[in-house]
Amino acid sequence: MKVLKFGGTSVGSISNIKKVTEIIHDGESKIVVLSAISGSTNKLVEISEFIKTNQQEESKKIIQELTDKYLEVTKGLLTEKTRTEALEKYIYSLADHLIYLVENELNNYNEIVAQGELFSTYLVNQYLQEQGIKSRLISALDFMRIDKEGEPDYFYIQQNLSRLLNEKPEQEIYITQGFICLNNHGTISNLKRGGSDYTASIIGAAIRAEEVQIWTDIDGFHNNDPRFIENTHSIAQLSFDEAAELAYFGAKILHPQTVIPVRNLEIPVRLKNTNLPEAEGTLICNKVIGEGIKAIAAKDGITVIKIKSERMLLAHGFLKKIFEIFEKYETAIDMITTSEIAVSLTIDNPTYLQEITTELLKFAYVEIEENKTIVCLVGNNIIHHETTPQLFKILQDVNVRMIAYGGSNNNISLLVNTNDKPKTLQLLNDYIFKLNLV
Ligand SMILES: Nc1ncnc2c1ncn2[C@@H]1O[C@H](COP(=O)(O)OP(=O)(O)O)[C@@H](O)[C@H]1O
Ligand SMILES: N[C@@H](CC(=O)OP(=O)(O)O)C(=O)O
Known part of the structure; x- marks a missing residue:
């Protein structure tokens, strides 16, 4: 089984969610890890910051923006009345809950920032089901847990994930949230910003996946930071060590901890572009090819x-x-x-x-x-x-x-x-x- 992770931009618009659907609907059984719609985790962090300083008007403005965005994507994606209504109900009660936290100055950062992934997975699962695709939403909060050192609790993860996968076998797609998890007290936590890549590789290690794929808005690891340099190019292959160094030292395309769970198990990680699925991307594996500056x-x-x-x-x-x-x-x-x-x-x-x-x-x-x-x-x-x-x-x-x-x-x-x-x-x-x- 493969694990495919799609980042914020891949689920950030109606057209991109449709592209994701084409990629994942290939008849093979897989786990799909989703991030929040791009920009929404930042907005949730802002809400939490404003609660801290009791800036109620500012918080409510952001809650409104988030609500508008979520309603827009829902209406543009779903056609069945009952599903659309269920999603709208979800969005309004999320807004009410956030307003309640704001008005009562309850700054639960971890609970607030989790809402982005909880929404995107709910939405995409509903859309897939509407398309007649066999898809099941499994909550990361039912299996993803870190210990008191912040390390993945593999025993807990393996036991619970395999139970959930076996509960309803024969799905084409199991959707789950990246980033969010439980801590050792069983309360909601997360794997730090950008942590959905890490979720995918933890799951990959837990199920001994055939491959972990990270789908984003660029065709793999580039030889320099494309946000600053023109005409960078994609690197076809990197070793685990090379990718780990680049990610640790700022290559935003990959969360720094992503290679850790899969390196010893020799599970390859492939970086792919949602907008250009035919592009080869970058394969990260145990093989070391070439020498010199990559x-x-x-x-x-x-x-x-x-x-x-x-x-x-x-x-x-x-x-x-x-x-x-x-x-x-x-x-x-x-x-x-x-x-x-x-x-x-x-x-x-x-x-x-x-x-x-x-x-x-x-x-x-x-x-x-x-x-x-x-x-x-x-x-x-x-x-x-x-x-x-x-x-x-x-x-x-x-x-x-x-x-x-x-x-x-x-x-x-x-x-x-x-x-x-x-x-x-x-x-x-x-x-x-x-x-x-x-
Ligand atoms: N060396 C690099 N190779 C490719 N992309 C890079 C690199 N360094 C920085 N990036 C940036 O990383 C972005 C993708 O990462 P990110 O925004 O976290 O995606 P996602 O939201 O899909 O998780 C690219 O759009 C690119 O601008
Ligand atoms: N949504 C979280 C987790 C994440 O990994 O997002 P992305 O895959 O879009 O970088 C964040 O913004 O930090």
């Missing part, structure tokens, strides 16, 4: 912490002391460079920056630099490849704050000012891809 990605919102101490010189245990502080505040470090008297490291989550700084100040000088971007070059055995030294030519044109080279054979990372990101991506693109260095 793609560039960039991750914003990086903070540098420079820790300086005269006594660092020859002082063993200095780094241990630093790392223990980051461990205490559960803050991951992405890049690190050292000199005789200073250590610079980067974090992408500044939640505990103040607390970390206070503890570091007890034994060192600390400088903080914000608004940095990690630009990451990825490819098999990149650090040994003969063409890689070419990339250092760009250093004369860009202000590079830090370089990580050799931490892994597949990755070279450069830290630059976020303002310089487009220029850096373009320069690298010109040097590497236009000059055909790979």
Whole structure:
């Protein structure tokens, strides 16, 4: 069985839902994971933010926009009166519920942001059934659960998912929600923004799927960020390691954790374009093909912490002391460079920056630099490849704050000012891809 995930844009309009239907209605039994209609999770997050600050008028305006969008898609998609009425009733009671939360200042973020996926799956399932397709909606809240560390609870997921699949076998399509889950207390939670890809790969691992497919609005993984660079191209094949590095370092097309559940089970992940199903897309699997730089990605919102101490010189245990502080505040470090008297490291989550700084100040000088971007070059055995030294030519044109080279054979990372990101991506693109260095 395959698992097919369709993102927000794929379910974001009537015409796209019809394209999704054509793709999934091929006679084979499958699990279909859907995200919320594009833009709706952002609106739900805004509602939650406005509840926090008790901005009732603003919240109600967004609730109205969401209601209008949901009604528009429903009316444009469904033709049977009873189904349309059931959906309309659902939409109005969702609006009433959200207004109730607003008026009573009840900010349950997790419950609010879950509504996008709950609606899109309900709608698409009704549409498929109206088309006479054998489709069944199974709620992610009946099987998808994370433990207290936030990791998928595979035993629970497998048991419950197989029970639900066996309850009504012989469906062509089992639809479920991406992103949402239960936590270890059994209350509603989620897999973090963009987490529907992760849902698909967790399900893929749980059922030992033949393949996990991620359908979006572009024909696979591109060699550079298409939002900043023109004429990027799709990469036919990436190894799990290469894809994981690119996703972690900002390639938005894939949630960073997606490859984790499927890597050891060797379940391939295929990235496909809903608007161009015939395009090959990108196959992510265990095979490593070629050497050298395959793609560039960039991750914003990086903070540098420079820790300086005269006594660092020859002082063993200095780094241990630093790392223990980051461990205490559960803050991951992405890049690190050292000199005789200073250590610079980067974090992408500044939640505990103040607390970390206070503890570091007890034994060192600390400088903080914000608004940095990690630009990451990825490819098999990149650090040994003969063409890689070419990339250092760009250093004369860009202000590079830090370089990580050799931490892994597949990755070279450069830290630059976020303002310089487009220029850096373009320069690298010109040097590497236009000059055909790979
Ligand atoms: N290296 C890359 N390759 C392909 N797409 C990328 C890359 N980096 C960023 N993107 C962006 O990722 C988008 C798809 O991801 P996303 O918006 O999360 O889709 P969905 O809503 O379908 O989950 C593309 O439209 C593209 O702009
Ligand atoms: N709807 C959620 C989950 C998700 O994965 O969405 P998308 O597949 O559209 O990136 C979000 O916006 O974060």
